[in-house]
Amino acid sequence: MKSNVGTIDRTLRILLGLALIAGAATGVLGAWGWVGVVPLATGIFRFCPAYLPFGLSTCRVKQAD
Template sequence: MFKTNVGSLDRGVRIVAGIALLALAASGHIGAWGWLGIVPLLTGVFRFCPAYLPFGLSTCALKKP
């Protein structure tokens, strides 16, 4: 449905950061804002970031012709 715009390194960072935020929120180390970790987790899993669209950004590797 959507074109992939999250590259491999970006994807890994998003997934790790999302899991870390969710774990910290679940364990009570940080407040409710930690539950926003679901956003980077989902954008990493689905390899699509809607915030990149208005700027035409993509962290995917360029394909060689």
């Protein structure tokens, strides 16, 4: 699995995911806030499956295959 999530993208995903989860845990956002697990996981693993069909990558350095 090649990384396709860059540093800024990764930071934003982790922050958004944590904010959504915190909102859901405190009851501010309701149950839909648990969807924050998705951006949190993609930020932690530096891989976004939604980028694959479009050939997108926010990483600066190209990785060797």
